[in-house]
Amino acid sequence: MNTVAPKKRRAFSRSIPLFLMVGPVILWLLIFVAAPLVYILVISFMKKGTYGGVVASFNFENYLRIYDPLYLKIFFVSIVIALATTVLCLVIGYPFAYIIARASDRNKSILLSLIMLPFWTNSLIRTYGWIILLRTNGTFNTLLLSTHLISQPLQMLYTNGAVMVGMVYTLFPFMVLPLYSSIEKLDRSLLEAANDLGAKPRRAFWRVTLPLTVPGVFAGCIQVFIPTLGYFFISDLLGGGNSVLVGNLIRNQFLAARDWPFGAALSILLIVFTIVLMRVYKHFGGSLENIT
Amino acid sequence: MKQSNKQLTKLLAAAFVTLIYIFLYLPIAIIVFFSFNSSKLNIVFQGFTLQWYGIMLQNTDLMSALENTAIVAVATVVISVFIGTLAAIGMFRYEFRGKSIVDSFLYIPIVIPEIVMGISLLAFYHILNISLGITTLIIAHVTFSMPYVVVTVRSRIAGYDMSVEEAAMDLGATRLHTLLRITLPIIAPGILAGAMLALTLSLDDVIVSFFTTGVDSMTLPIYIFNKVKTGVSPDINALVTVIILITLLILVFMRTFEAKTSKKGQVG
Structure with a gap:
């Protein structure tokens, strides 16, 4: 990208000045991203x-309040659920991405579009689909009862398990896509070399394969965890009041x-947490371009 | 022995992939399925009916939510693609001081949690005394989709040889002519990819919309979010089914368009 020779640049630079091209984006980001933050x-x-309302008086009280055991517990539960979601997505997503990356070219493009397709239906609507499936008189319970596998309907909705299912379901593609692109990019001759040796x-x-696809693993994990x-809305709808x-x-605040x-x-705490994670990610050689 | 082992692995892989796809499509399939159910409850299938497709048209709240969703999506695509493409070309063509700062600045909206963007815009609108409505919603959607447009368009045009522009001009083409006949056709696939991404992001958003929408400008997901707690009637299922059909049509259209452009050798 940076290797454009000066000569090639000229034609375009004559047509629109730089500040008119890049200016609007910078202005937009300053007003609607930087200023609000x-x-x-x-x-x-x-x-x-x-x-x-908000009363001006400088103090650290809001940050100190977070140490309340009630809030610490919420943080703890959130991180456990986020970690579990990430691990589940990775464990299911890695072999899945691997199989797709190794499929024939024609199948590959079909399989990839099939992952993207549900994305086109809003995630909240798909979460509503899970409610129909999981609730006490829902599809799963009706099926299980009619086959006499259970005699009492199971409590599936409004549990942490349901929240996990919803999270894994919603974030799964964010894990699969970076994994897929890193596995796909992998030079197969390296595997042949390993085989020859x-x-x-x-x-x-x-x-060979796993170490070389670590960037994809990191990118996927970050995009699921954060x-x-x-x-x-997922914990709201699938966890009911049981999962905050x-x-x-x-x-709520x-x-x-x-x-x-x-x-x-x-929110500031969440941003700081995100920045720390991104630092760690970049430290291990992750690139921002994998996160899009 | 080895051959049968390989076959078994293949079979297991196929079974695994199929299971994942069932998992991905099950919630959507169940919504579509119950849109044809004659019972008002999405519980047991009582009989086939199309009545919900008629009822949905008379549900004015639902229809206005649909309208809002469409308006916001179209406006978001137009604005973010226009501003984003300009920036992408500018950043691709020029080296300038502070470019790397602009670059990392672009990643902030991509990286920060959506909820933080939502509440920060809510607070920002509040202090400026801007009442929430369709405009605040559009601004919010443009804010989170524009960086994706810039990144996508830029990576798509990175591979093209822009010297053909100079060649055209050397051969006597005017600047406007060069832009219309050379530059735009070259970057069109990139712009289209950016537009598709912006559309997807706008349609899929729940969290940022939740904080930046007004009572009269609710989008479809927010409308459903408010309804789910009190109970959803199957006309929503019917509408979702219609939307899925429309998106399928758009995707098929896109596929054929992409196939056409790649035949012309414009997709790198």
């Missing part, structure tokens, strides 16, 4: 007014409790 940072150090397929997988913390995650907590400063502090 700075504002959130500012109100995270303020106090909640008596009737909602006497490595059995299993050994070749652990010593959103899971914020997907409040960080996302629900933040949402901004809508129900109207404690914006506390909600802002929680």
Whole structure:
């Protein structure tokens, strides 16, 4: 990308000046991304007014409040659920991506479109589909009861298990796509070389394929882990009141409790957490371009 | 022995992939299935009916949610593709100071959790006294889809040899002519890919919309979100089925378009 020779640049540079091309994006990002984030940072150090609202008075109280065992437990549960979702997506997604990447070219493009297709139906609508399947008088229970496998309907909806199913379901493609592209890019002659040198397929997988696809694994994990913390509507719909995650907590501060400063502090914490994860990711050689 | 082993592995792989696809399509299939159910409850299939497809048309709330979704999606695609493509070409063609800063700036909306973007825009609109409605919704959608458009268009045009532009101009083509006949056809697949991505992101969004929509500008997912707790009637299933059919048609159309352009040798 950076190797464009100066000569080639000229034709276009004569037609539209640079600031007109890149300017609008920069302006948009400054106004609608940077300014709102700075504002959130500012109100995270303020106090909640008596009737909602924000009262200017600099303090760290909102950050200190997070140490309440009640909130710490929510953080703990959220991270456990996010981790479990990530691991499940990876364990199912890796062999899945591997099989697709090794399919014939024609099958590959069909199989890939089939992963993308459900994306075109809104994730909330698909979550509603899970409610129909999982609820007490839902499809699964009806089927299980009519085949006499169970005598009492199972409580499936409004459990942490249901939340996990919903999260894995919604975020699965975000794991599969980066995995797929890193497996697909893998130079197959390396595997042939390993084979020629006497490595059995299993050994070749652990010593060649897996290490070389680590960037895809990292990219996938990050893209599953971070959103899971914020997907409040899945825990809302599938977990009922039994599952309050960080996302629900933040949402509640901004809508129900109207404690914006506390909600802002929680959001800042989430951003810091994200930045730390991204640092770790980049430290291990991850590239931002894999995360799109 | 070895041959049968290979066959077994293949069979297991096929079974595994099939299971995953069943998992991916089951919730959608069940919604479509119950849209034809004569019972008002999405529980047992009582008999085939198309009545919900008629009822859905008379549900004004549902129809206005659909309309809002379409307006927001189209506006988002137009704005984010226009601004995003300009930036992508600019960043591809020029080296300038601060380019790497702009680059990492672009990744902020991609990387930060959606909920943070949602609440930050909500707070921002609030302090500026902007009341929530379809405009705030469109701004929010453009904000999260534009960076994706820039990245997609840029990576798609990265492989093209733009010197054909110069060749055209050397041969006497005017600037406008070069833009219309050379540059645009070359980058069209990239723009289309960016537009598709923006459309997908806008249609799939729940979280950012949840915070930035007003009472009168609810999109379909937000409308359903509010309804799910009180009970959803099958006319929503019917509408979802119609939407799935439409998206399938669009995808088929896209496929044929892509096949056509790649035949012309424009897809790298």
